[in-house]
Amino acid sequence: MATYGIVVEGDYDVAALTEIIKKCLSNEIEVIQRRCGDKSQLMRKFPGYLESFRYEKQGSPVDKAFVIRDADNKETHTLLEEMQSKIAGRTYPFEIKFIIIVQELETWLLTDEEAISRVTQSRSGRTVSKVNEDLESIIQPKERLKKILSDAKVPYTAEVAREISKESDLLKIEYYCPGFKKFRQDVIDC
Numbered sequence: 001m002a003t004y005g006i007v008v009e010g011d012y013d014v015a016a017l018t019e020i021i022k023k024c025l026s027n028e029i030e031v032i033q034r035r036c037g038d039k040s041q042l043m044r045k046f047p048g049y050l051e052s053f054r055y056e057k058q059g060s061p062v063d064k065a066f067v068i069r070d071a072d073n074k075e076t077h078t079l080l081e082e083m084q085s086k087i088a089g090r091t092y093p094f095e096i097k098f099i100i101i102v103q104e105l106e107t108w109l110l111t112d113e114e115a116i117s118r119v120t121q122s123r124s125g126r127t128v129s130k131v132n133e134d135l136e137s138i139i140q141p142k143e144r145l146k147k148i149l150s151d152a153k154v155p156y157t158a159e160v161a162r163e164i165s166k167e168s169d170l171l172k173i174e175y176y177c178p179g180f181k182k183f184r185q186d187v188i189d190c
Helices: 011-024 039-055 076-086 105-109 113-124 141-151 158-167 170-176 178-188
Strands: 002-008 029-035 064-070 095-101
Touching (some): 002 039, 011 170, 029 039, 039 064, 105 141
């Protein structure tokens, strides 16, 4: 069984991204998560977490590691360069992929109103409408998702993020969020 390590910002990311990674692969996978707390802590802590992945698989290294953060309206190229510079000169016995989500994880979750509706319907009996705008241009997608869920009488929690991810159609996410295609390919290529 393959083992991936992920370094992410918070609990919502752990729940949702673990589920999305598992959905991307048809075979069994173990996902070892490291939650940092926020973007600044992620940027400070991820090199140490990558070191911990050297021995995480029963004394052996993980097969691949991902460091995933939200762009939050910042230039993705600049963020990628900054992340890569933090581990310049280091070598790891596994491949490392840096993923910057334009704008936030919730951008991906907003792509599939049917998935959101399945979650809200099971919890409150209500459905939601499609967001009809360029999702990657929404400045605060987390707040938008919270509002949509609140209108359906469902609080946004890490478990709700996980359920939406589990229900989501990955092809819809790819269609509405072009950066997701690279993420999905990075997950599959191992």
